[in-house]
Amino acid sequence: MSLTVAVVAHRKKTLGAGLDRLRVLITEQDVGDLLWFEVPKSKKAPKKVRKALKQGADLVFVWGGDGTVQRCADAMASSGVPMAILPAGTANLFATNLGIPLDLEEAVRIGFHGRREKLDLGVLNGEHFAVMAGAGFEADMIAEVDGQAKKRLGKLSYVKAAVRHVGGPLVPMKIEIDGATWFDDRASCLLLGNVSTIGGGIEAFDDARPDDGWLEVGVSTAKGPIQWARVIGRMAGGRSDESPFVRITRARKVSARFGAPLTYELDGGEREATTRIEAEAVPGALTICLPPDERS
Incomplete structure (x- = not known):
């Protein structure tokens, strides 16, 4: 069954050959609908994540650094929908701790074919x-x-x-x-x-x-x-x-x-x-x- 895949990307962040290459890598997979959202700053990302979840995303790729990942994780918490991190930020501490490489092709492969695990989050002042x-x-x-x-x-x-x-x-x-x-x-x-x-x-x-x-x-x-x-x-x-x-x-x-x-x-x-x-x-x-x- 084809997946509905969402991309939420901080457009000012860079990784590999960029967002155009990401689009190609995703469409080479068995993808049904592709929901594509670009934001100018991380604080704009949660709204797009919630929209993607509402539109039935089965998998959400997050392009950015720890700040973008944090904002998206806050919106995705307890949804059960997998997040795939594309570590495009200056600091990528979460990706580094999880063994996700600074390699676009490999990070995309992990998103589609890696294992799914439920990990903890902290919550501070809501x-x-x-x-x-x-x-x-x-x-x-x-x-x-x-x-x-x-x-x-x-x-x-x-x-x-x-x-x-x-x-x-x-x-x-x-x-x-x-x-x-x-x-x-x-x-x-x-x-x-x-x-x-x-x-x-x-x-x-x-x-x-x-x-x-x-x-x-x-x-x-x-x-x-x-x-x-x-x-x-x-x-x-x-x-x-x-x-x-x-x-x-x-x-x-x-x-x-x-x-x-x-x-x-x-x-x-x-x-x-x-x-x-x-x-x-x-x-x-x-x-x-x-x-x-x-x-x-």
């Missing part, structure tokens, strides 16, 4: 995320990096922003894990993870898996360049939870209150400052197309 969410130092750093800087400097843009923010103040935080107080002190960053690896191949959460039904939770009390260098060094060369400036646990639900408004982010996308965060794991919320399991 919005789903696939990779990580955070407040404080990490979110301020991401907020400073605009699209042009990311395009021009890539990962270096995040490094430059990090250097400018390491001297920021510690903020009072009270964090509850599954209803019990876990942290009540001053901190520079709260991070929630669904997967292990963040930018540059650094593992922020060594034991994270996107199919275990948990959110990883980390809080850092590091302040200044020396302490933050020690934190990043520990992440790169050992286990994050061995740093004296980091506490890590896991949770089904997380509630946090901040002593001052903090910017927060979802999968690299900035959101408005808040003094309150409510988050939880949503097991099996997103059906995703993955490479064949080499163990099988």
Whole structure:
């Protein structure tokens, strides 16, 4: 039976020979209807995803980076319709964690012929995320990096922003894990993870898996360049939870209150400052197309 296939593409993102090549690759398959949507920015994508689902899409290809994937995952959560990621962004952390290559032909092949798995999402203040969410130092750093800087400097843009923010103040935080107080002190960053690896191949959460039904939770009390260098060094060369400036646990639900408004982010996308965060794991919320399991 022919599939109804949808493409939701951030038209400013690039991968391989581009969107024209993608159209050819898809039409070479046994496709019935092809629903094609291009958007100028990631925040326009959810409306197109919902339209595709309403029109009966059996498979949705998402062309873009983590921000586009996050917006589409939020719209596709619990729909049961598989998402196939075409990693065309500057940062493709979700695709990288899942083993989806930066190769257009292979990513399309995985979409049509790869295995389907139900993976967890997190939801923070009512919005789903696939990779990580955070407040404080990490979110301020991401907020400073605009699209042009990311395009021009890539990962270096995040490094430059990090250097400018390491001297920021510690903020009072009270964090509850599954209803019990876990942290009540001053901190520079709260991070929630669904997967292990963040930018540059650094593992922020060594034991994270996107199919275990948990959110990883980390809080850092590091302040200044020396302490933050020690934190990043520990992440790169050992286990994050061995740093004296980091506490890590896991949770089904997380509630946090901040002593001052903090910017927060979802999968690299900035959101408005808040003094309150409510988050939880949503097991099996997103059906995703993955490479064949080499163990099988």
